[in-house]
Amino acid sequence: MSDKNVTLVTGAGGFIGGWLAETLYLKGGTQVRAGVHSWPGATRPARFPMDIVLCDMMNLQQVNQSMDGVKCVIHCARGADHEIAQGARNLLEAASRHGVERFVHVSTTEVFGNQTGKIDDTFPCQSMGDPYGDGKIEAEEICREYNRKGLPVVIIRPPIVYGPFSKIFTVNIASKLMSGNWGLYQGVADGICNLVYASDLVSGIIQASKCKAAIGETFILNGHELITWNQYFQKFNNALGLPELKVFKSETLKLTTTIKEPIRSIMKYMRYRFEHQLKSIAAKQRQARQIMKFVENRMKTTPRVHDLHLFGRQVTYQDDKARDILGYQPTVTLEEGLRLSAHWLEQVGLVNSLQTTRSDYPKVELISNPL
Amino acid sequence: MSNVIPKSNPVSNSTPRIAIIGCGAITQSYYLPALARNPAVLINTTLVDNEETQLQKLAQSYKVKRTCKDYRQILDEVDGVILALPTALHSSIGVECLSRGIHVLCEKPLAENAVKARLMVEAAKKSGALLAANYLGRITPHFLQVRQFLAEQSFGRLLSINYMVGEVFNWPTISGFYFKDDKSSRGILRDRGAHVVDHICWWLGGKPRLISSVNDSFGGSEAVAEVNFEYQGCAGQIRLNWFVDIPSRFIVECEQATIEGEVYDYHRLWIKKSGRTSEIQLKSVTKTQIDIADKIITNFLDGIRYGEQPIIPGEDVLNSIEFVDECYQNATRFNMPWYSFAEVQNV
Known part of the structure; x- marks a missing residue:
């Protein structure tokens, strides 16, 4: 038994990594080292007086330095899609050389691709040609390779994770709901939304980092209850205290979403190619600025084709193995998770932000400023 | 010497x-x-x-x-x-x-x-x-214009100031001094708040009285902060966050009109008076941060x-620095029920 007691959390500036670093710090019992890709990512862990280090998983020097005295690595960093596999390899290699006693790799249920039905950890991975999912599949393979070499590795597959600090499934969904453009999508968003609240997931990951029987295993960690995506939108909308959601029919939605897709692609290209020119036009012309804002807002607050696929997927990720082996037991109900999410959104100012009083611009006055 | x-x-x-x-x-x-x-x-x-x-x-x-x-x-x-x-x-x-x-x-x-x-x-x-x-901020046209309106009492007595800034922290800091225990002078209030508090002290012409200061620090650099203040009958609130992009704006309420501005839109203000909103476009050669x-x-x-x-x-910004000091000295922590561990009470 070594006297090392440092837990390195990679991606500690991110959503899950941030939750892990904070939880480990608050619970005590281990010295937390928060690894961040670059300094701006330290915003969240730096609220705690914890050890923060630069740990870009593609930077071998930083990876090696981060491993000094580390007993356990919890790898939450994502990086660019094309870096997922190599980044995991770099960390696993360094962990092996430093005699790390446990390596927990946070993967995703996206490795199952588009498979439907009740899926557990015995199901094979399915490549969808999506760089993120494929990167995660390859990273899992590398984890197993290092486990065979003697590094004690555990793989965790979370589904949809929500809660305070979540950009994708909390901030973005709240913004869409608040826009008034989002709604309930009959016959489209009736797929299963496998939601797990952040602190439940983190508890499971910590259990996996300690449980001896977990070594070499892969675990799905799902949430407290199963609901559809439409139910998620409805319940989140209620938690935010917003007006009733509009109901969209599937035929119309599919058509408008398909029509909008090429517009999205053109906008993305224009933004990438002519960002400077567009900004310049927007700065000079009020109407152009308003049109750009309107179109951008519409695109952000209406579903994409990719979203429709996700919202319609009839799949349930089974976490019985985690419950049996790890003693995993999610405790946060959806109602409670959404209440906490809404509270956080209010605290950061997304909900109850300063509302503008201007709805029209009847009069324009010019004032020359000496500067 | x-x-x-x-x-x-x-x-x-x-x-x-x-x-x-x-x-x-x-x-x-x-x-x-x-x-x-x-x-x-x-x-x-x-x-x-x-x-x-x-x-x-x-x-x-x-x-x-x-x-x-x-x-x-x-x-x-x-x-x-x-x-x-x-x-x-x-x-x-x-x-x-x-x-x-x-x-x-x-x-x-x-x-x-x-x-x-x-x-x-x-x-x-x-x-x-x-x-x-x-x-x-003191030489951007819209902040200057607000200062002028207030100094001349163009819309009567000042009643309230609400100022909100929310932006994901992405300043490409190389040294990371903001987040290092031995080098940091604390978080968003000292950094982004330095501008916000300075605008307010400058607009008011003095240092406000602190009513309350709350932030999310557990001993490190805070990323979310809320400050309430008062100055000669004017009530004010500052809300700052480094986690979520929200429209960063200020609303200055006077007896006869309300002045609104977007923090990064240097050349426009909106005046709401008698139920009508008018846009003021400010002509200025100062267009960018480099200007x-x-x-x-x-x-x-x-x-x-x-x-x-x-x-x-330098002397002109002492008020705002003193006020930020007071915010830190009197700060309490937000209620953050998502940290539902008993251990939180001890941190």
């Missing part, structure tokens, strides 16, 4: 010799692009940083010939310095320069607390050197050359 050449008097019409001490993100993205508009000054500029790679990178990009790793080596050779260092270093190096009669343009915040800021102001007074502060930097630097160089007073003298 016998061999010190006081530089408090104008140095003649020749091009001032300046040094930029600190070659991090602010020098790279703000000071050097602005200085590049004035090649005669740039050629006489020395870049100083103890991080050699970054130093050489910037020197090559901007064709600056003189570089130095230790600022002490160039103090006899310059008329003025731009301090673009981690905040905790402003005061000690600033006082050293000012005491030697070297003019100082200091990046915001002027210092990590009011005591240290005052040392700089005193050193400047004693030597006669200029101490200018880069609080750029602002250019003005601040030109003013600093004119101060060195012709004795012109700084647009933003």
Whole structure:
């Protein structure tokens, strides 16, 4: 038994990594080292007086330095899609050389691709040609390779994770709901939304980092209850205290979403190619600025084709193995998770932000400023 | 002090010799692009940083010939310095320069607390050197216009100020000093809040009385903060966050009208009066942050050359620094029920 007691959390500036670093710090019992890709990512862990280090998983020097005295690595960093596999390899290699006693790799249920039905950890991975999912599949393979070499590795597959600090499934969904453009999508968003609240997931990951029987295993960690995506939108909308959601029919939605897709692609290209020119036009012309804002807002607050696929997927990720082996037991109900999410959104100012009083611009006055 | 050449008097019409001490993100993205508009000054500029790679990178990009790793080596050779260092270093190096009669343009915040800021102001007074502060919001057209409306009481008595800034922190800090225990002078309130509190003190013409200060720090640099204040019957609230992008704006309510502005839309204000909203477009040559930097630097160089007073003298920002100090001294932690561990109570 070594006297090392440092837990390195990679991606500690991110959503899950941030939750892990904070939880480990608050619970005590281990010295937390928060690894961040670059300094701006330290915003969240730096609220705690914890050890923060630069740990870009593609930077071998930083990876090696981060491993000094580390007993356990919890790898939450994502990086660019094309870096997922190599980044995991770099960390696993360094962990092996430093005699790390446990390596927990946070993967995703996206490795199952588009498979439907009740899926557990015995199901094979399915490549969808999506760089993120494929990167995660390859990273899992590398984890197993290092486990065979003697590094004690555990793989965790979370589904949809929500809660305070979540950009994708909390901030973005709240913004869409608040826009008034989002709604309930009959016959489209009736797929299963496998939601797990952040602190439940983190508890499971910590259990996996300690449980001896977990070594070499892969675990799905799902949430407290199963609901559809439409139910998620409805319940989140209620938690935010917003007006009733509009109901969209599937035929119309599919058509408008398909029509909008090429517009999205053109906008993305224009933004990438002519960002400077567009900004310049927007700065000079009020109407152009308003049109750009309107179109951008519409695109952000209406579903994409990719979203429709996700919202319609009839799949349930089974976490019985985690419950049996790890003693995993999610405790946060959806109602409670959404209440906490809404509270956080209010605290950061997304909900109850300063509302503008201007709805029209009847009069324009010019004032020359000496500067 | 016998061999010190006081530089408090104008140095003649020749091009001032300046040094930029600190070659991090602010020098790279703000000071050097602005200085590049004035090649005669740039050629006489020395870049100083103890991080050699970054130093050489910037020197090559901007064709600056003189570089130095230790600022002490160039103090006899310059008329003025731009301090673009981690905040905790402003005061000690600033006082050293000012005491030697070297003019100082200091990046915001002027210092990590009011005591240290005052040392700089005193050193400047004693030597006669200029101490200018880069609080750029003071020369953006819309903030200036609000100040003018309030000073002239254009819409009657001031009733309230609400100011909200929310942006995911993405400043490309190279040293990461914001987040390092030994170098940080704390989080968003000291950094982004330095501008916000300065605008408010400047608009009010004095330091407000703190009502409450809450943030999310567990002993480190806070990323979310809320401050409530009062000043001569005007109630105010500041809300800041580094986690979520939200529309950053201010609403200034007066007896006869409400003034609204977007923090990053320098040339427009909206006035709501008698149920109607009108847009004011502000004509100004100041369009970008580099234009602002250019003005601040030109003013600093004119101060060195012709004795012109700084647009933003260091002394003028003491109120805001004192107020931020009070916010920290009286801060309590937000109720954050998502940290539902018993251990939280002990942190």
